[in-house]
Each structure stands twice: as structure tokens, then as C-alpha cells.
Amino acid sequence: MALKRDSLKVRQNDAGKTVKVKRARITQKAIELVASELFARKGFGATSLDDIAESLGATKGALYYHVKNKEEILRLIYLTVLTASEEPLRRVVETDLPPSEKLRRAIEHQTAVAADRSPAMTVFYREQHYLTGPFAREIILRKKAYERYFEQIIEEGQASGVFQPSIDPKIATYGLLGMCNWLSQWYRPEGQYSPQQIAAMFVNMTCGLNI
């Protein structure tokens, strides 16, 4: 079922000379990207390693030169999403901006991540139960820590009297994250609004947090 790749054939180049084209080489990143899309579309369990290999124009055996097993591919996706998420949010929290502005930026950031890592995000919030061992525990902890950033911003706003004190910061965090992360269920890049525009509407919707 593996595709016969052009790259294995001898081709004519621009000058008409026959040259052996470099074999299209597989990389970990390529595996991760292709897998993200397949996992998002068909699910981790329903995507076979043969599927992934075929999408890369290679065979299953080649995959195992770059990754230890199927779960490692999933691990790569989780690490990518976390890496893209954590740092920027941490920086927002550590600025001196007023809480409402911090929250605005946090929402913008979360929306942006959900939008442009769309397939990876879909996987991130859907296939966690396939992770096992220490890595699974690590993800749980890092997700909790990530939520804490949002909670901090909200607590700060409540302490300085600009956010409603009647809303539990944890619940508010879940609400905001749900709103933003849900993008992975509906967002399409070709849609009417940019992630920034969507984030702006979300901010407007939730200015109910302000007093």
C-alpha cells in the first residue's frame, strides 16, 4: 500500500540532465505534523501507523527509526502544544499591566493558540487518556499549573477591586478556557473572523467579570 515515491526515481532536471533526486527524508517533526492531522480527523485509536507512513509516502518501518512507538508521537504533540502555550502566558502574568489588560491578553493568547495549532489542540484535549506512565502525570500537572496562571490573574483583579468577587477564580478559569479551547471544535482558518477578532468578542462578552 506504500506509495512509490518520485524521489526514488531518476528525473530530468531543469537543464535536461538526469539526476538522482534526494530521497524525501522523514523527520520527527514531519511525523508529528502528519499525525496531528490524522489524529484530529480520525482519532488516535483509529489511526494506524500505516496511515501515518502512507501520508508521508513512506513505510511503517521508517517511522520506527525516528520514534520509539506510537505513544511517543502523541507525546510529541503534547509537548508542542504545551511549549507554545506556557511561556507566553507566563510572560503575561509577570508583567505590570492592570489585571483587566492581563486578562485580555491571556484570552487573546489562548484563542491564538487554539486557532493556529488547531489539529494539535483537538488532539490535546481529546486523546489524553492514551498517555501512560510518568508522562501522563506530567501533563496533568502542567495543565493544572497552566490553569493557575489564569486563576492568578483573576485573583489579582478581585484583590484590587476591579473584578467581581462573587465569582470563584477556578470556575471563571474553567469558563474562559472552555470558551477559548472550544475553538478546536469549530474554528476554520478560512472563516470570517481572525483569532484576534474572535478574542476581542470573547473579551467583550466576559467584561461581566469587571465591576
Next chain:
Amino acid sequence: MALKRDSLKVRQNDAGKTVKVKRARITQKAIELVASELFARKGFGATSLDDIAESLGATKGALYYHVKNKEEILRLIYLTVLTASEEPLRRVVETDLPPSEKLRRAIEHQTAVAADRSPAMTVFYREQHYLTGPFAREIILRKKAYERYFEQIIEEGQASGVFQPSIDPKIATYGLLGMCNWLSQWYRPEGQYSPQQIAAMFVNMTCGLNI
């Protein structure tokens, strides 16, 4: 691996008489409930029919007397969630209440559904890609129709001048549904707040929709 069920043995009843105990009978609903929990915890793809049968104290063969195949179990779950969701929301939309009150009730309803059908909801928003054929298409349509209810409420509120006109009703709907449905990722019945309390906080958060 199948459990030997007590119900197959001859027991002594309270009066000391030996009686044949009724065999614990499997029903479609029992299969659906057990499967909901297993699917939510391990995923549809990673849950085998043997797993489900074992949780019911039966064998796989018995399952096939009540359902046609594995996908039908998933279909049952989807139908249950939709049945529990659609009607009450439709009634809210069709009342004469002011839009802001309609929206409050809609949020309350959505939160309640997400909370007390928790495993089923997890499955509902995670395993849709395992549905095939006409049923898959039906689900897509009914989900869209469901979103339309929310959009209607928001449009109505904007038309009567009580909701901000700058927010696209579709985006607002996605935001609100995301907020509520995200409960399936974190809600635990033994937690600090009731679904009603959570819904009240969500309503407060999003009163930014009001002018």
C-alpha cells in the same frame, strides 16, 4: 475472563428456602450506561466489547442480542444526549421571557446537561468521528440546529437593544457552549459547587453581553 455470576447459582433466601435467583438481565440501557463510562474513561477505540461485557458481568455474545454492533452503542449515547438537550432548550426559546432571562435559562440548562450526563457528554464531544453513514450526518445537523437556538436568543436580544450588537451571535454561541460544555473536562459531582451555582457564575461572567 467472564465473571461467574452469583445469579446463576442456587441460593438460600431469607426464609431458608433454596430458590433459583433471577438471572441478572442485560438491557440496552445498561449497556449504554456502562459503555458511557468506559468510553469516557478509556476512549471508544480503546474500549473493547469484552470490557463492556465484563463490566456487566456477562459475555460479549449477550451484548449482540441487544445491539447490532459496537457503533450502535455509540449511537445510543448520542441519542440520549440529544434527547436530553433539545426539548428543554426549545421550550426556553419559545417562551415570552425577555432575552436576557432566556439566555440565563439556556446557560443553566446547558450547564445542567453537561454536569449530570457527564460521561455521556464527554463521549458526545469527543468520539463523533467514529459515527458513520446517515447517522453521522444527522448528528451534525442536529448539533447545528441546537446552536441555532442559542443564536436566536442572542439575535433577539440584539434586536431589542439589550445585547451588544458588536458581537457576532455565532461567535457568542460558540463561546457560551464552550464555556458550558467544557464542564465535561473538569466537573466532578462531589465538587464544591452545584451545576446551578456554576451556571450562575457563568451568567455573571457573561453579562458583558448586556449593554
Next chain:
DNA sequence: TTTATATTCTACTATATGGTAGAATATGCT
């Protein structure tokens, strides 16, 4: 008790798939 029906169990098949070993091929260096 007998009989018909409903329900479950046992044992099996066919298939898909994660993973592996070693051969084959490409690549880059000397």
C-alpha cells in the same frame, strides 16, 4: 411437566495493527 420462546454462553473466525529483524539502499566522507 412440557413446550415454545427469550436470553446468554462457548468457541470460533477473520482481520487489523503495533512492533521487530534484517536485508537493501542511500549518503557523505576519505
Next chain:
DNA sequence: AGCATATTCTACCATATAGTAGAATATAAA
């Protein structure tokens, strides 16, 4: 060119599991 290394391919194994057939057992009615 020749060699060592990196990378991919082919062919295979072992296992899990959806689904099936028919025997076995329970249930209810007469």
C-alpha cells in the same frame, strides 16, 4: 571508487478484538 554510517524497505510475528454460529440455559405459559 570504496567504505562506514544513516535511513528506509520488506516480510514477518503476536496479539487484540469485532463479529458470528450454534449449543446451552433460563423463563413463562399451558
